[in-house]
Amino acid sequence: MREKLIQYSILSSILFLFWVIFSGKLDVKHLMIGAVTALVIAWICSSFLQVSSVTTPGIPVKEYAVFNLPYLKLFPYLGWLLWELVKANVDVALLVLNPQMPISPQIFTFKKTMSNPVAHMILANSITLTPGTITVDVQEDVYTIHALTESAALSLAPLAGEGDMPARVGRLFNE
């Protein structure tokens, strides 16, 4: 119960912050409307903000709150991701501008065991944004990836161990 109340207040304060940014009017009337709206929307949405964990055999199902993120650790990760995105774009640009177009597309799968669904969402989006790989499908914790080149595939899922990005997301969520 206390957990739910914390989640509710986190969500409604984020929503209120966005209201202030968007409205830009700081008089009492608009702030009041914003506060009431944020509280009502947080109440409407609270019913679907709890998600159950990705099932792995042998581990009991847990409930996770969607907005319960490691906010402080997220910023360094986002900075790293931006830099990776720039590198990915330079790679793709070089491939596009190269007349021979040296690509060798392939589809492969790899597995990353994490129980928090939000972590899976962040990992899948990061994969789509970075060098030459897009997430085609995620079933429980098996990722189907389409890679543009051989080296892109190897950097995400090397033959031994695990790639840099899954490891980083895992550390982000302590899993």
Add this chain to the structure above:
Amino acid sequence: MRILAIFFLMGGFFFTTVAALGVIRFPDFYTRLHAAGKGDTLGIALSITGLALYHGFNLVSLKLMFIVFFIFLANPIGTHVLSGAAYKTGIRPWTGKGE
């Protein structure tokens, strides 16, 4: 500040052009998706960041940054949904080994 903004805008325009070129040039659906998903995200995000820098710090540039954030969240999801739908429909990827 202006110079940085113009640099960002030029970079964004370059990546958007490359994305469009890639969408036209690449041989099959999935590879085109690579160009669209990455080039467009970075191109548009860079351009809007440049415009926000150009505008200076106020509520409008905060809104512009929120649009950038939304694009970063939405574009990969769109790419993922498109590729997943195509994969489940049964479109096989081009592997370059002759057909």
Add this chain to the structure above:
Amino acid sequence: MLQDKFFTVLLVGLVVIAFSMLFRVFKGPTVYDRLNGLGVIGTDAILILILWGFLQKRVEMYVDIALSYAILGFISLVVLAKFLQGKGDADL
């Protein structure tokens, strides 16, 4: 004004890019290619709207339009892709 000229050049370039995407939309070959081209046009349109706002000196209005457009375009792309998924006739 110099920056107005710069913005105009960018705007024209973006419109040309968006129109070149129509090539992919018309040519296909699969329905997902068409959707992909439409998605790229939608993303470019966000920037076109904001640049137009800068040229008209009414950014605060055009930012709102652009954000609405972004949300609507994204959702319609996702729903269309979901709707078409698994239908056998991919060569529409």
Add this chain to the structure above:
Amino acid sequence: MNNRFGTIVLDISFRVIIPFIMLYGVYVLIHGEDSPGGGFQAGALFGIAVVLSRLVHGEQAILNVSGDKALILAGIGTAIYGSVGVVTLLFGGNFLEYGTLPLNISEPGRHALGILAIELGVTICVMSTIVVIFDALVGREEE
């Protein structure tokens, strides 16, 4: 909540996005006088939010507008719109002449309130129309 809509990525990201779409819809509705859009855009955003929350949360969604309820709501929206116009007619103005609204506030206040009521009507109407269209599409799918 074990049955997910689509893949896990779609499911979670929709859960994250829906509150913000709703908030943005309210913002567009309230600030209709001095920024663009107003009723129609807000209605489209709300319609999307309702459809998405039904997709990820099924029948238990609190904002579960569907089927006949949506049709009734569309009627209510149009009724709000029309009744504001009729009230202004009854008090001796033209159709939708907000200045004649029988309220004890200043002229611009009456104007703002009248426009807000009209836009609320349009919002409800557009929202429920989108939900009805979605239902029709899904229904055609299931046949």
